[in-house]
C-alpha cells in the first residue's frame with residue numbers, strides 16, 4: 001500500500017504513513033465523490049451538457065422573431081407563470097428577483113435552459129442589460145408582505161420603476177408595468193372602469209403599495225411623453241393559482257390552506273366585502289396580449305366573477321371537503337369594500353377576456369396546495385398583520 005499525499009485544512013502538505021493512510025478503496029471512493037460533485041457543480045453553472053439534469057424542450061424561434069425579454073419579479077407567483085409562457089414560446093428570458101417574496105423553486109425548471117438567465121438583483125438599484133421588452137412586475141403584492149417594510153415597498157415601486165424606465169429608454173425596449181386594482185382604493189364606482197380615478201387614503205397602511213403604483217403609472221406616462229418610451233400599463237385584479245406563496249396571507253391561499261388542514265377559516269370583518277378573482281393563466285394571456293398589442297392606455301386585467309368573502313369561504317370549504325369552522329376576526333384597516341373588474345377596454349382593445357372559470361382555477365390551486373401542505377407537514381397561514389415573508393426558497 002503506497003503512501004498518499006494529502007492537503008491539510010491549513011494548506012500544508014502532509015504525508016500519511018501506511019499505518020494511517022486510507023486504503024486504495026477508500027481513496028478511490030473519495031476521488032469518485034469529488035468527481036461527481038465537480039460534475040454536478042459544472043452542470044449547474046454552465047450551459048447544458050449530456051450530464052445536465054433536466055432541460056425542457058422549447059420552440060426554436062428564428063433570430064428575427066426571438067426576443068430578449070426581461071421579467072422583473074420573475075421568480076414570484078405571477079412572474080414565474082409569465083416566464084413559463086415566454087420560454088415555451090422560444091424567447092430569451094432574463095429574470096431579475098431579489099427573492100423577498102419570489103422563490104427560486106418557481107423557476108428552477110428553467111435553470112439549465114440556454115435561453116434562461118436568473119439574476120439576483122434588487123430593482124431599486126440600476127442595472128445595465130440589452131433587452132427588447134421589459135415586464136416590470138417586481139414588488140411584494142400581498143398586503144401583509146407589502147406592509148412589512150412600507151418604505152421599501154415605496155422604493156420598489158418608485159425607484160424600481162424609474163430604473164426600469166431608464167433602461168427601457170436607453171435600449172429602446174417596450175416596457176409593461178404591472179399596476180393593480182389597488183390604485184382604485186376603496187372604490188365608490190362599481191365595477192371599476194379605467195376612467196375611474198380612485199379613492200385612496202394617502203396616509204393609510206395600504207398607501208405604500210397603492211400610491212407607489214399610482215406614481216409608477218404617472219412615471220410611465222411621463223417617460224412616454226417626454227422620452228417616447230413605448231409603454232403598457234396593466235391594472236391587475238385579484239389573481240390566484242399554483243405557486244402563490246403558502247404564507248402569502250391573501251384570501252385564496254389562506255382559505256385553501258385552512259380548509260385542507262380543517263383549521264378555522266379566518267374572515268376579516270363581516271364577510272360582506274367583495275372581490276372578483278381570476279386564474280393566473282388568464283392574467284398571463286392578458287399581459288402578453290397587452291404587451292404585443294397597440295394600445296398604450298391603462299387596461300384592467302381581471303375576471304369580473306364577483307363573490308362576497310362569505311360566499312368564497314363556503315365555496316372553498318366545500319370544494320376541499322373540509323370540516324373547517326368559519327370565524328370572524330376584526331376587519332383590517334382601509335380594506336376595499338367592493339372590487340370588480342370592468343373589462344370592456346380589454347375586450348375592445350386587446351381582444352382579451354378570461355376563459356378559466358373560478359371553479360376550474362380553484363380545483364388546480366387546491367391540488368397544488370395539497371402538495372405544499374403534504375411537503376410542509378403543517379402550514380400556519382399568515383394573518384392580517386404586516387409580516388416578513390417566510391423563507392422557503
Ligand SMILES: O=C(O)[C@H]1O[C@H](OP(=O)(O)OP(=O)(O)OC[C@H]2O[C@@H](n3ccc(=O)[nH]c3=O)[C@H](O)[C@@H]2O)[C@H](O)[C@@H](O)[C@@H]1O
Pocket residue numbers: 141142143180181182209236237238239249250251252254255266267268269273275309332335336
Ligand atoms: O390578490 C390580488 O391580486 C390582490 O391582492 C391584494 O388585495 P386584496 O384584495 O386585499 O387581497 P386579499 O389579501 O386576498 O384580501 C381579499 C379580501 O379577503 C379578506 N381576507 C383575506 C385573508 C383572510 O385570511 N381573510 C379575509 O377575510 C381581506 O380582508 C379582503 O377583504 C393586493 O393588495 C393586490 O395588489 C393584489 O392585486
